[in-house]
Amino acid sequence: MPISTDRPQILIVLHQETSSPGRVGQMLVEAGFDLDIRRPPLGDPLPGTLENHAGAVMFGGPMSANDSDEFVRRETDWLAVPLKENRPFLGICLGAQMLVNHLGGKVAGHGDGLVEIGWYPLEATDEGARLMTWPQHVYQFHREGFSLPRDAVLLARSQAYPNQAFRYGQNAWGIQFHAELTRMMMHRWVVHGAHRFVLPGAQLGREHLGGRLVWDMQLKRWLGEFLTTVFGRPMPR
Template sequence: MKHILVIIHQPTSETGRVGQILTSYGYQLDIRLPSHGDSLPCHLDKHDAVIVFGGPMSANDENILPHIRTELNWIPLVLESKKPYLGICLGAQLLAKVLGAKVSVHPQDIQEIGYFPITPTIEGQDYFNDLEYVYHWHREGFELPSGAVLLATGKTFKNQAFCYEKTAYGLQFHPEITGALMQRWIERDMEQLTLPGSQSIIEQLRRHRLYGVQGEKWLKTFIPLWIHSIQSEQRLQLERRSA
């Protein structure tokens, strides 16, 4: 059985479409919740990859949230192991901060809640050419880390996706989103929809009908590309051991 270590940040968090697709490919998800006492392994010998999902906290909360400090201290272990890493929203911001980049709110205090367009860079065309609009729920963004490759850009928050050393990927948006997840987030944090940069409920639902299926199709393409990096790393390790 192939195992992927998954970090979530709330007891009610779900892996959504990401988890569904990985499970359909035969991966078992080892889900950890550090904020509620779950430990993180001191090595990744039993795991093929790591996914860190989003959450309402900030990557800058290491001084008030011990689990954020724990994750920031642990992510370098993943990078050193060369095991593939996928950071989603907060998970991408944590990766960026570990790599020395700044994570902060928009200069005009604008956030992104809803479906917004992204544009692939030349380096990101193989990954994002078939993706027009993606779902966001965040008020902070990240600078591009030194040595990272920008894969997709947005209008309000420029840096939307990047990769680092071919195995670590950060996505500012939420590819795991489903209609049910979106409804739950809206109901839970309704007051945020009045803030600058937030789409109305009606507009979010309308755009989900337009772009939700496209996002699911894209994810089914992206996940195999990401898994390919896992398989490539496994082959490289085998070659090193036999050399």
């Protein structure tokens, strides 16, 4: 719930009782923001305006953006608030897919049933490369992807799910992959998500943990630069 503070607040939208904003939350706090954490699936309301917030981040979850649950529809409709008020908004995985649905795009699985669960190559578009240097590999954990909404700018792509990052207008951003995981979070995901490693295209748990040793520092550096771009305040490196 809202915190009484002189520090600017970022609205954090999570989807499970044990979910954490992870490295994103850590960087925002170190950059001088406070976190207003809400969990709509557990009954937390979303604010009718972001006039008391410096922006919002909507994270992922095991549900689909196409589910008929009341909170999914409520969150998707709520995205009109940051868009209308032109407040910085970042959607990660499910959050990005909800933004796509709100903008009239489509969220769906791969035609051949492929998933991205593990570390996969990422390629910046020309527009994305002009903004920043992107990581060569990113951590993924999803079975659905999204179309590029009308008037959105594609910033990064991958092979199985071509649309990986986009900007809509000047202040709305969506990314399919996960840069927010701390080491502890990744270990938890590998344990609780192991049943999905048999899906087509998924990597085994040891590849998740081994890939972190190779690619995570690059991903962390990118996240700091990306959050600086989204929220306009230098992030810790």
